[in-house]
Amino acid sequence: MEDLRLCQSEARFMAVVWDAEPVPSGQLAKLCRERLGWQKSTVYTVLKKLEKRGFLKNEDAVVSALIPRERVQGYESGQVLDRAFGGSLPAFIAAFTRERRLTREEAEAIQALIDRSRTEDGR
Numbered sequence: 541m542e543d544l545r546l547c548q549s550e551a552r553f554m555a556v557v558w559d560a561e562p563v564p565s566g567q568l569a570k571l572c573r574e575r576l577g578w579q580k581s582t583v584y585t586v587l588k589k590l591e592k593r594g595f596l597k598n599e600d601a602v603v604s605a606l607i608p609r610e611r612v613q614g615y616e617s618g619q620v621l622d623r624a625f626g627g628s629l630p631a632f633i634a635a636f637t638r639e640r641r642l643t644r645e646e647a648e649a650i651q652a653l654i655d656r657s658r659t660e661d662g663r
Contacts, residue, residue, distance in 0.1 A: 544607065544615035546595075552576055553586050554605065554612070557596065562604045 546554060556571050557563065563571070565587070572578040578586075587603065590596045595607050625631040642650070 544612050545619070546612065546616075549576075550586060550590060550595075551612075553583075554590070554595065554609070557603055557605055558609045562602050565598060565601045565603055568603050 553572065553576070556575055557568065560568065560571055565584075568587070569578075569580045569583045572583045573580070587596065587598060591598055595605065597604055597606055621627055621629060621632055625635070
């Protein structure tokens with residue numbers, strides 16, 4: 541499995557890119573100054589690092605993500621599930637719902653995911 545880990549600052553930077561892509565690099569620097577308080581040099585340093593790691597492309601000064609947000613979220617949530625709950629989704633849900641009640645809409649959305657998963661698996 542490829543390593544899709546992002547540190548907190550990289551994740552915040554990627555969120556700006558995902559929200560604005562495709563985005564000219566100059567505009568990205570402005571967005572990062574507004575949203576993250578970053579200087580242009582920081583933006584270009586992180587951009588080059590994430591480009592080298594295969595997360596982004598910077599073609600003709602236009603920045604786009606190569607890896608979708610949902611793929612990174614899936615990877616990171618899987619890491620949390622494995623590390624904190626031994627890979628057990630029921631244990632995660634039990635812990636989560638002990639600390640926070642689900643709204644009716646959230647419960648219905650989760651049930652729809654379960655139903656769709658069962659249908660796709662043929663169960």
